[in-house]
Structures are given as C-alpha cells and as structure tokens.
Amino acid sequence: DYLRAGDDLTTDFWEIFIVDPQHHPVGTCMLSWVLRTRRDVPMADIMKREQTLIPVDMDQEEVALRFQKYALISAAVIDQAGRLVGMITVDDIVHIIQEEASEDVLLMSGAGDEGDINQPVLDSYRARVRWLIVNLVTALLPATIISLFGGAIEKMVALAALMPIVAGVGGNAGTQTLAVTVRALATNQLTQSNRWRAVGREIRVALLNGVSIAAIIGLAVAIWFANPVLGGVIAAAMLTNIVMAGLAGALVPLVLERAGADPAVASSIFVTMTTDSMGFLLFLGIAVASGLVG
Amino acid sequence: DYLRAGDDLTTDFWEIFIVDPQHHPVGTCMLSWVLRTRRDVPMADIMKREQTLIPVDMDQEEVALRFQKYALISAAVIDQAGRLVGMITVDDIVHIIQEEASEDVLLMSGAGDEGDINQPVLDSYRARVRWLIVNLVTALLPATIISLFGGAIEKMVALAALMPIVAGVGGNAGTQTLAVTVRALATNQLTQSNRWRAVGREIRVALLNGVSIAAIIGLAVAIWFANPVLGGVIAAAMLTNIVMAGLAGALVPLVLERAGADPAVASSIFVTMTTDSMGFLLFLGIAVASGLVG
CATH class of the missing domain: 1.10.357.20 (SLC41 divalent cation transporters, integral membrane domain)
Incomplete structure (x- = not known):
C-alpha cells in the first residue's frame, strides 16, 4: 500500500514503470493488473518486461506513430543514459495526431502549417501569400x-x-x-x-x-x-x-x-x-x- | 478486493464505472485514485460524478471529438435507456482520428475515401476515374x-x-x-x-x-x-x-x-x-x- 501512503505522486496514472536501482526501466505494469492480482505476488511476476521506451529527444510525429502502432496508453520517457525521466500519456498524443494530419492538408495547398479560422487575418495572409x-x-x-x-x-x-x-x-x-x-x-x-x-x-x-x-x-x-x-x-x-x-x-x-x-x-x-x-x-x-x- | 477475486473481467482497464441498481452510470473513478486512497473510503466519495457518456449510436467522428475535447482515456457506452452497456477506450479512438484526417485529404482530391498504397490497382482506378x-x-x-x-x-x-x-x-x-x-x-x-x-x-x-x-x-x-x-x-x-x-x-x-x-x-x-x-x-x-x- 505504498501508493496510498506517498503523497508526492500525480493522481492520474494508468501504468507503473518498474526501475532497477540505477533508474533504468525494467518493466511496466498496468494498474488493472495490480488490482486483479493477489497481494502477495511480487511486482516482478506480473509486470511485462517488453515495453516501448521513448527517448527524450524523439520527434513528436514519431512518438505518435509508436503510440498508434502499439495501442499505448502511456509510455516511459528515458534520457540518453537510459534512465527513466518521465512519462507521456495518450491524451497528449491524440492532439499531436490530429495536428499532424491537419498540417498535411494545409501544407499541401501552401496554406501554412497552422492555418486556423481563428488565426489573425494578417498571419494567414503572410503564410499564404508567400x-x-x-x-x-x-x-x-x-x-x-x-x-x-x-x-x-x-x-x-x-x-x-x-x-x-x-x-x-x-x-x-x-x-x-x-x-x-x-x-x-x-x-x-x-x-x-x-x-x-x-x-x-x-x-x-x-x-x-x-x-x-x-x-x-x-x-x-x-x-x-x-x-x-x-x-x-x-x-x-x-x-x-x-x-x-x-x-x-x-x-x-x-x-x-x-x-x-x-x-x-x-x-x-x-x-x-x-x-x-x-x-x-x-x-x-x-x-x-x-x-x-x- | 472484489476485483482480485472475480475472473470474468477483462484484464486491461483504467477506470471503474459505478452504476446504480438499474445499471445507470452514476460516476467514474480512475484506478489510480483507488490505489491512492485508504481502503475504508467508500467508492461514492472518490468517484467523479460528471462523466462523458457515449450513446451506442453515436457517429465515430463525434466520439473521437469528445475524447479529444475532454482528454479521455476511456468512456462508458450507454444504450437508449441510459444503461451502461460497454466501454470504449482511447486506443480505438486514435485510429479513428488518424483515419478521419487522412480521409479528408484523399476525398478533397477525389482519390476515394480509403486510398492506400496497398489497395489493389483496379480499386484505386475505380475510385479515382469517377x-x-x-x-x-x-x-x-x-x-x-x-x-x-x-x-x-x-x-x-x-x-x-x-x-x-x-x-x-x-x-x-x-x-x-x-x-x-x-x-x-x-x-x-x-x-x-x-x-x-x-x-x-x-x-x-x-x-x-x-x-x-x-x-x-x-x-x-x-x-x-x-x-x-x-x-x-x-x-x-x-x-x-x-x-x-x-x-x-x-x-x-x-x-x-x-x-x-x-x-x-x-x-x-x-x-x-x-x-x-x-x-x-x-x-x-x-x-x-x-x-x-x-
């Protein structure tokens, strides 16, 4: 019940990333698996060892493709040394996918990369007149x-x-x-x-x-x-x-x-x-x- | 620990939908909230009462927009009488968003609604020649x-x-x-x-x-x-x-x-x-x- 005791954690999460003492991710475990398993089973036995890791410098388009490909809900973000430094969740990704797809339609026609009906008229003008x-x-x-x-x-x-x-x-x-x-x-x-x-x-x-x-x-x-x-x-x-x-x-x-x-x-x-x-x-x-x- | 005992449940889920005796949804509770709360607190106290409900006959484009708007991970699906009949998760939605946006680019040019480089040549021909x-x-x-x-x-x-x-x-x-x-x-x-x-x-x-x-x-x-x-x-x-x-x-x-x-x-x-x-x-x-x- 460590999770209930700690209060420096975010309240919205869906997966637990398990790390070794050097902070390298070794596995992932969905909360639903924890709740569906008896209390005396160690985390190491229920976690999934293969997981999709996102390097901190990965392009957002690439991240979105990984989320789609593996139907991910959240993923661990690692730094160059392979240490867990954060997590990214699918609700961030949904916006990226929407934006990237919209961007293509707009770019193809030369309407700029963020053509939007709420953009100031002068910005739209500058993007398109070029x-x-x-x-x-x-x-x-x-x-x-x-x-x-x-x-x-x-x-x-x-x-x-x-x-x-x-x-x-x-x-x-x-x-x-x-x-x-x-x-x-x-x-x-x-x-x-x-x-x-x-x-x-x-x-x-x-x-x-x-x-x-x-x-x-x-x-x-x-x-x-x-x-x-x-x-x-x-x-x-x-x-x-x-x-x-x-x-x-x-x-x-x-x-x-x-x-x-x-x-x-x-x-x-x-x-x-x-x-x-x-x-x-x-x-x-x-x-x-x-x-x-x- | 009811969740650990039952074995007719799916293993991957992120939210618990709480229903009244008539099976009408009354609230929703993320698993992380359950794990972060002491065991003697009743569900009714930690659940969120406002939730986004998806009618069974809603158009997939509309569902995708709701998920984006409220950054949902999963949502309860209800029938015409307002009874909980299922759930839809964001990984289904990611594909819908991607498809809908692609569809627009293809439709605008008259390339058909599922133009794809792996489509048979004759299908592409029929879609485009019209x-x-x-x-x-x-x-x-x-x-x-x-x-x-x-x-x-x-x-x-x-x-x-x-x-x-x-x-x-x-x-x-x-x-x-x-x-x-x-x-x-x-x-x-x-x-x-x-x-x-x-x-x-x-x-x-x-x-x-x-x-x-x-x-x-x-x-x-x-x-x-x-x-x-x-x-x-x-x-x-x-x-x-x-x-x-x-x-x-x-x-x-x-x-x-x-x-x-x-x-x-x-x-x-x-x-x-x-x-x-x-x-x-x-x-x-x-x-x-x-x-x-x-």
Missing part, C-alpha cells in the same frame, strides 16, 4: 510554353479552348496521387524499401485512368469539332499527361522528403506546375507535329 | 468561356499565354481556403453560428492576397509586354479572381455539408472549376471591355 508568389513564378513556365505555340493558336483558336482541359484533368489526377503518397509517407506505410514499388503502382493506376479519360475526350472532340485528327491529338496528349501526373504526384513528395523537407510543403504547387506545363506542351506540340496546324 | 470524369465535365465550362473569346485571342495571342496564370494562381488561393475550411469543419471549430464570420475572414485574407499578387503580376506584365493596359487588365482580373477563390474555397465545403454530403468530397474539383471559369472570364472579359482588343 506560396502564391511562388505559384506566380511556377506559372511562368506553362505561360512560356503557350507563347512558343502562338502561331499554332492563331491558326486554330480551338486549341486555346481545349488546352486547359488537358492541363486541368491532368492536375486533378496529379493531386489524387499526391494525396495518397503524402498520407502513405506520414503514416510510415511508404518507406525507403517500397518507394519504387509504390511509384510503379501509381503509374499502372495512371495508365488505366489515362486510357479511359483519353478515350472519352478524344471521341467527344472528334465528333464535336468533326475533326478526327484533333480528337486523336487531345487523346494522345491527355493519356501522356495523366501518366506524367501520376509520376509527378508520387515523385514530388518523395523528392521533397529525400531533400530533408516536409513532403507535404506546397507540393500541390509543384505538381500543378508539372501537369500544366506538360499538358500545354503535349497538346500543342502533338497538334503541330501531327500536321493539324501547319 | 472523379476524373466529373472533372472532365466541369472542365467544359472554362473551355466554353475561352471559345466565346476566340476572336480576342486571335487578335492578341499573348492573352492565351497569360490566361492560365490568372486561373492557376486563383486555383491555388482557392485550395488554400478550402484546406483551412475543411479542417475547421472536421474539428468542429466551424459551426452553424460562426460560418458567416469565417467566410468574411476568408474574404479579408483574399483581399490582402489579391492586392499583393495583382500588383506584382500587373507591374511585371506592363513592363514585359511594354503595355500598361494589359498590365492593368491582368491585375484587375487577378484581384477579382483571388477574392472569388476565397469565396469558393469557403462556400463549396459549407454548401456540401449543408446538403448532407461530406464537405471534403471532391471539393477541390468544384473550387477549381470556379477559379478556372472566373479566371478566363474575368481576364478575357476585362481585356475586351477595356478596349485592349477590339
């Missing part, structure tokens, strides 16, 4: 590509009306792959060892999507404009751009992570830059190469 | 708008090169607002009562962003093309489109939720449709109205 300026710069690439094909557009203005379809649907396909990849990275499903398999998987999904969407838009344009060559051009550009989108959606976060950056940071801006540029280049380039416009 | 087809249909609106301005583009091909900048940066601004709004709805920060205040806040952020970005692009275009009118046209279109993007990013999820749909579902497709259409319409429309092209 990425809009970056986006302004990345938008120069697709704009330059279009201006190279000015002659073709003058000859056939329908190209100007159709080109955003190729770019836009490609952008959406890229964002889909991006969302899947960023979540897989955040939940440690995607690691060094299976990254190429995951990229290969995204390319296969992109090929299926590309063939379906290219067939629909190709047929629709061929009939609408009574121009089968134009239908073929947009179908070829759409298929290729959706595959490019799958590649960009998977590679952008992987490259950002490899470079030591957060894989979610403004990744949608870079994916959209790729799908816009490739969309315009492919569509206008194939249109010229096919002899559709001379 | 939204790409929807996107193909929504892309018809911006394409139609461009084709209405075919004459203006023929006269000044630079318009075709610049218009995706207005649409693209607007799309990014819309996605930023969308991400903030979807997360605020998911975490119950945004409710019926503060929705108009939140929309107003997004418009203020959009005005600040719009003025900054419009000034940069307007000046750059005026100098680059040695055409101040063209600079003024793109600045006006950009400012208006970023404000439209803020409105769309906040209203699309609010309308989806009002309609009983998940506010995240493919919302980025509808926001992009708005920002693309408005971007082209504003830029080309203002160009014609200003007398820049006749």
Whole structure:
C-alpha cells in the first residue's frame, strides 16, 4: 500500500514503470493488473518486461506513430543514459495526431502549417501569400510554353479552348496521387524499401485512368469539332499527361522528403506546375507535329 | 478486493464505472485514485460524478471529438435507456482520428475515401476515374468561356499565354481556403453560428492576397509586354479572381455539408472549376471591355 501512503505522486496514472536501482526501466505494469492480482505476488511476476521506451529527444510525429502502432496508453520517457525521466500519456498524443494530419492538408495547398479560422487575418495572409508568389513564378513556365505555340493558336483558336482541359484533368489526377503518397509517407506505410514499388503502382493506376479519360475526350472532340485528327491529338496528349501526373504526384513528395523537407510543403504547387506545363506542351506540340496546324 | 477475486473481467482497464441498481452510470473513478486512497473510503466519495457518456449510436467522428475535447482515456457506452452497456477506450479512438484526417485529404482530391498504397490497382482506378470524369465535365465550362473569346485571342495571342496564370494562381488561393475550411469543419471549430464570420475572414485574407499578387503580376506584365493596359487588365482580373477563390474555397465545403454530403468530397474539383471559369472570364472579359482588343 505504498501508493496510498506517498503523497508526492500525480493522481492520474494508468501504468507503473518498474526501475532497477540505477533508474533504468525494467518493466511496466498496468494498474488493472495490480488490482486483479493477489497481494502477495511480487511486482516482478506480473509486470511485462517488453515495453516501448521513448527517448527524450524523439520527434513528436514519431512518438505518435509508436503510440498508434502499439495501442499505448502511456509510455516511459528515458534520457540518453537510459534512465527513466518521465512519462507521456495518450491524451497528449491524440492532439499531436490530429495536428499532424491537419498540417498535411494545409501544407499541401501552401496554406501554412497552422492555418486556423481563428488565426489573425494578417498571419494567414503572410503564410499564404508567400506560396502564391511562388505559384506566380511556377506559372511562368506553362505561360512560356503557350507563347512558343502562338502561331499554332492563331491558326486554330480551338486549341486555346481545349488546352486547359488537358492541363486541368491532368492536375486533378496529379493531386489524387499526391494525396495518397503524402498520407502513405506520414503514416510510415511508404518507406525507403517500397518507394519504387509504390511509384510503379501509381503509374499502372495512371495508365488505366489515362486510357479511359483519353478515350472519352478524344471521341467527344472528334465528333464535336468533326475533326478526327484533333480528337486523336487531345487523346494522345491527355493519356501522356495523366501518366506524367501520376509520376509527378508520387515523385514530388518523395523528392521533397529525400531533400530533408516536409513532403507535404506546397507540393500541390509543384505538381500543378508539372501537369500544366506538360499538358500545354503535349497538346500543342502533338497538334503541330501531327500536321493539324501547319 | 472484489476485483482480485472475480475472473470474468477483462484484464486491461483504467477506470471503474459505478452504476446504480438499474445499471445507470452514476460516476467514474480512475484506478489510480483507488490505489491512492485508504481502503475504508467508500467508492461514492472518490468517484467523479460528471462523466462523458457515449450513446451506442453515436457517429465515430463525434466520439473521437469528445475524447479529444475532454482528454479521455476511456468512456462508458450507454444504450437508449441510459444503461451502461460497454466501454470504449482511447486506443480505438486514435485510429479513428488518424483515419478521419487522412480521409479528408484523399476525398478533397477525389482519390476515394480509403486510398492506400496497398489497395489493389483496379480499386484505386475505380475510385479515382469517377472523379476524373466529373472533372472532365466541369472542365467544359472554362473551355466554353475561352471559345466565346476566340476572336480576342486571335487578335492578341499573348492573352492565351497569360490566361492560365490568372486561373492557376486563383486555383491555388482557392485550395488554400478550402484546406483551412475543411479542417475547421472536421474539428468542429466551424459551426452553424460562426460560418458567416469565417467566410468574411476568408474574404479579408483574399483581399490582402489579391492586392499583393495583382500588383506584382500587373507591374511585371506592363513592363514585359511594354503595355500598361494589359498590365492593368491582368491585375484587375487577378484581384477579382483571388477574392472569388476565397469565396469558393469557403462556400463549396459549407454548401456540401449543408446538403448532407461530406464537405471534403471532391471539393477541390468544384473550387477549381470556379477559379478556372472566373479566371478566363474575368481576364478575357476585362481585356475586351477595356478596349485592349477590339
């Protein structure tokens, strides 16, 4: 009944960490096990010897993943020498998990890492305008590509009306792959060892999507404009751009992570830059190469 | 020592729920409080009378929010008559929180609600191609708008090169607002009562962003093309489109939720449709109205 006597202890706890005389944790025991065991059984017999220890310098995202993986309620925190220095409980972790997941959605769009409807307007402005300026710069690439094909557009203005379809649907396909990849990275499903398999998987999904969407838009344009060559051009550009989108959606976060950056940071801006540029280049380039416009 | 004697109980628990003879919960008591109190004190004196009760038919998202709000470890589950029928613990909740947050990222892009790198390729294809087809249909609106301005583009091909900048940066601004709004709805920060205040806040952020970005692009275009009118046209279109993007990013999820749909579902497709259409319409429309092209 030592626990009842001491009064320098916190009142809310769920596990007892058992330490050796050097303060190294040797086991853990849930309070419910204590209450369900006869009084004469020593702690050493009911404690569980394997336990998850959290080093004091561990990243909070990493701690959250451990709690989830092992369904922990509390865990012992140890210092560099392996001595018990504190405990962390799951109610702290719940907030971390919520925050980390929210952060990804916000970072992907370039809305800053703590976008919140209660943030001061000026803070939101500062967080977002930076990425809009970056986006302004990345938008120069697709704009330059279009201006190279000015002659073709003058000859056939329908190209100007159709080109955003190729770019836009490609952008959406890229964002889909991006969302899947960023979540897989955040939940440690995607690691060094299976990254190429995951990229290969995204390319296969992109090929299926590309063939379906290219067939629909190709047929629709061929009939609408009574121009089968134009239908073929947009179908070829759409298929290729959706595959490019799958590649960009998977590679952008992987490259950002490899470079030591957060894989979610403004990744949608870079994916959209790729799908816009490739969309315009492919569509206008194939249109010229096919002899559709001379 | 009743707990040590009974053997039909689960071994892992952290709280004791105290019930009256009709099985209605009357209080809760953490095991640590039991262990820290002298044996002759009755349970009624150490238990906490206010507790969070979870009705059996409560939505899992709602349960997760309660656990977060009150930092619960476990909670009593009651049936319609208010009788204790079970308990739910935080380790179940951790997975729900993680899933709900991931779901939003995936749904927003139209990647389906359980996109996962281990899902079969055909399942991913089916989940995503549906939204790409929807996107193909929504892309018809911006394409139609461009084709209405075919004459203006023929006269000044630079318009075709610049218009995706207005649409693209607007799309990014819309996605930023969308991400903030979807997360605020998911975490119950945004409710019926503060929705108009939140929309107003997004418009203020959009005005600040719009003025900054419009000034940069307007000046750059005026100098680059040695055409101040063209600079003024793109600045006006950009400012208006970023404000439209803020409105769309906040209203699309609010309308989806009002309609009983998940506010995240493919919302980025509808926001992009708005920002693309408005971007082209504003830029080309203002160009014609200003007398820049006749």
